[in-house]
Amino acid sequence: MMPKIAPSILAADFNHLGDDILMLNESEADFIHCDVMDGHFVPNISFGIPIVKQISEITEKPLDVHLMISNPDQFIHEFAKAGASWLTVHYEACVHLHRTVGAIKEQGVKASVCLNPHTPVAVLEDIVSELDMVLLMSVNPGFGGQKFIPNTYKKVKQLRTLIQEKNAECLIEVDGGVNYDTGKLLKEAGADVLVAGTFVFGSENPKEIIQNLRDL
Numbered sequence: 001m002m003p004k005i006a007p008s009i010l011a012a013d014f015n016h017l018g019d020d021i022l023m024l025n026e027s028e029a030d031f032i033h034c035d036v037m038d039g040h041f042v043p044n045i046s047f048g049i050p051i052v053k054q055i056s057e058i059t060e061k062p063l064d065v066h067l068m069i070s071n072p073d074q075f076i077h078e079f080a081k082a083g084a085s086w087l088t089v090h091y092e093a094c095v096h097l098h099r100t101v102g103a104i105k106e107q108g109v110k111a112s113v114c115l116n117p118h119t120p121v122a123v124l125e126d127i128v129s130e131l132d133m134v135l136l137m138s139v140n141p142g143f144g145g146q147k148f149i150p151n152t153y154k155k156v157k158q159l160r161t162l163i164q165e166k167n168a169e170c171l172i173e174v175d176g177g178v179n180y181d182t183g184k185l186l187k188e189a190g191a192d193v194l195v196a197g198t199f200v201f202g203s204e205n206p207k208e209i210i211q212n213l214r215d216l
């Protein structure tokens with residue numbers, strides 16, 4: 001099956017963000033991936049609710065909002081109101097993960113949980129059947145343009161096995177260092193959604209890159 005492609009606007013040109021969003025409307029992108037960073041859970045600050053809201057006003061694509069923040073429960077309602085179709089929280093940031101997932105669903109938003117590179121897939125055993133998506137980080141979260149961590153291929157396969165064992169209906173998304181080479185191997189390992197920032201926006205022709213990633 002063709003992977004879905006979620007360009008990460010962290011690598012977009014923020015002086016012309018509107019133009020990049022309109023360009024994505026014309027592309028084959030399946031989602032727009034929005035990386036929200038708080039300078040506490042991750043060592044970087046990106047953007048927050050007002051930017052997500054403004055993007056939602058002009059995009060035709062579902063917004064896939066990745067919350068790299070501490071205490072995400074505090075902001076679920078606000079991000080849902082701002083137009084998120086998908087909300088991803090970090091396993092490592094949630095003490096009561098089951099409650100947090102329930103709170104996301106109560107807003108009518110698809111619920112997703114993210115694992116950092118060091119967190120084993122097995123921690124999701126008792127929650128995977130409640131999830132719409134799992135996001136596997138293939139770099140340490142906080143920055144675009146980092147090198148892909150190859151252990152991710154094994155985690156994708158383990159997660160696919162877990163999803164099958166539990167009869168869950170849950171997409172596998174991978175984020176960080178995605179290009180044609182890593183993207184192809186991720187697809188073969190069983191990934192459903194590829195997030196790509198630098199590879200898309202660092203190119204002369206982002207729409208072509210998105211198309212080619214889908215056709216891998």
Ligand SMILES: O=C(CO)[C@@H](O)[C@H](O)COP(=O)(O)O
Nearest residue numbers: 141142144145176177197198
């Ligand atoms: O969440 C993150 C970084 O924390 C990612 O979404 C990156 O933004 C992916 O960027 P590239 O590795 O594709 O540049």
